[in-house]
Amino acid sequence: MQEKRHHICFIMMTLEGGGSERVMVTIMNNIDRKKYKICLLLMQKKGFFLESLRSDIDVVDFKCTQIRYMFPKLVKWLRSEQPDIVFSTIGSLNLCVTICSFFTPRKIKHIARESSIPSIGNQVFRIPAIQNFLYRQLYPSIDRIICQSQFMKADLVENFGISANQIEVNYNPVEVDEIKKKSLLPCPEMNKDEYNLLAVGRLNKIKRFHLLIDSFSLIPDKKVKLTILGIGAQEEPLKKRTRQLGIESRVSFLGFQKNPYRFMKKADALIVTSKYEGYPNVILEANLCGTPAIAFDVPGGINEIIREGMNGILVEDHNINALAQAIQRGQHTDWSEEIMFRMIHERHAKRTILKSYYDLFENLIQLA
Numbered sequence: 001m002q003e004k005r006h007h008i009c010f011i012m013m014t015l016e017g018g019g020s021e022r023v024m025v026t027i028m029n030n031i032d033r034k035k036y037k038i039c040l041l042l043m044q045k046k047g048f049f050l051e052s053l054r055s056d057i058d059v060v061d062f063k064c065t066q067i068r069y070m071f072p073k074l075v076k077w078l079r080s081e082q083p084d085i086v087f088s089t090i091g092s093l094n095l096c097v098t099i100c101s102f103f104t105p106r107k108i109k110h111i112a113r114e115s116s117i118p119s120i121g122n123q124v125f126r127i128p129a130i131q132n133f134l135y136r137q138l139y140p141s142i143d144r145i146i147c148q149s150q151f152m153k154a155d156l157v158e159n160f161g162i163s164a165n166q167i168e169v170n171y172n173p174v175e176v177d178e179i180k181k182k183s184l185l186p187c188p189e190m191n192k193d194e195y196n197l198l199a200v201g202r203l204n205k206i207k208r209f210h211l212l213i214d215s216f217s218l219i220p221d222k223k224v225k226l227t228i229l230g231i232g233a234q235e236e237p238l239k240k241r242t243r244q245l246g247i248e249s250r251v252s253f254l255g256f257q258k259n260p261y262r263f264m265k266k267a268d269a270l271i272v273t274s275k276y277e278g279y280p281n282v283i284l285e286a287n288l289c290g291t292p293a294i295a296f297d298v299p300g301g302i303n304e305i306i307r308e309g310m311n312g313i314l315v316e317d318h319n320i321n322a323l324a325q326a327i328q329r330g331q332h333t334d335w336s337e338e339i340m341f342r343m344i345h346e347r348h349a350k351r352t353i354l355k356s357y358y359d360l361f362e363n364l365i366q367l368a
Contacts, residue, residue, distance in 0.1 A: 149301025
């Protein structure tokens with residue numbers, strides 16, 4: 001007799017290219033289909049990672065331009081389908097699902113994956129106090145909250161009054177074999193005779209690539225080049241800044257890349273200048289490719305990943321002079337690809353992380 005499969009419904013805004021989307025797709029693609037039926041609800045069915053989804057995942061497109069339009073559709077769907085578990089990610093969507101849970105069967109368990117540092121991330125909203133209030137009032141109703149770092153967990157406990165027992169810290173899984181395979185493809189965009197710096201991410205104010213560009217301008221060595229991968233509203237202002245500083249010939253903007261790993265393999269260092277980071281996958285991926293990370297020591301999980309001199313360098317936040325000095329110091333550091341690979345593989349191997357999710361799913365289903 002075939003064992004009953006439990007139904008897990010993942011809920012996301014889109015599958016545009018980003019760390020949260022990549023992690024969720026990795027989890028969905030690798031869950032044991034003998035035990036679980038998987039479906040995905042999208043606010044809008046679009047994004048690069050759609051083509052990475054396994055074909056047996058049912059995708060439902062709500063065709064909503066804003067989260068508030070999802071409420072009636074999501075409540076109706078959950079009442080009709082009654083999955084065992086609903087798994088959402090990103091704060092605003094987590095709040096939406098939590099509100100909907102008051103109008104759906106209680107047996108449906110809710111897992112919310114927090115993707116940022118709420119006390120900082122909520123500041124981008126027009127009225128941050130409202131978002132903070134919603135977190136304090138609604139997050140305690142979530143059955144289990146997933147954080148990617150101890151810092152993120154502490155933020156929820158200390159600033160929002162969430163019980164520590166309600167939160168699990170699960171580091172992000174990485175597709176080791178896929179990354180290694182894709183990293184071996186040619187990367188003619190980078191010259192092996194130059195010292196190549198790489199930055200990857202959305203070109204927005206949170207990533208603070210303007211600080212990277214300002215710091216890069218302080219490095220006199222003309223053989224040091226910078227490649228930036230990503231798209232966003234800050235692209236033109238950033239290009240303008242390189243022209244103002246007279247370094248436009250040394251900085252390349254190459255847009256969104258389906259395979260960033262070939263750049264990571266060829267690069268000599270990854271530079272991270274974000275205002276904050278929940279748990280940056282890009283550092284894990286670069287380390288797997290044998291590339292160290294030089295990053296501002298900001299709130300989040302960066303300092304849980306980087307070990308000074310082993311897989312990267314931490315720099316005082318916002319100090320562009322110190323960043324330039326760290327980059328130059330990195331040029332003369334003997335980095336071990338073997339050590340970097342082992343550090344990341346031991347903590348973030350897909351099998352290890354998925355085991356923790358299986359345990360979580362089973363525990364919640366038993367409580368239903």
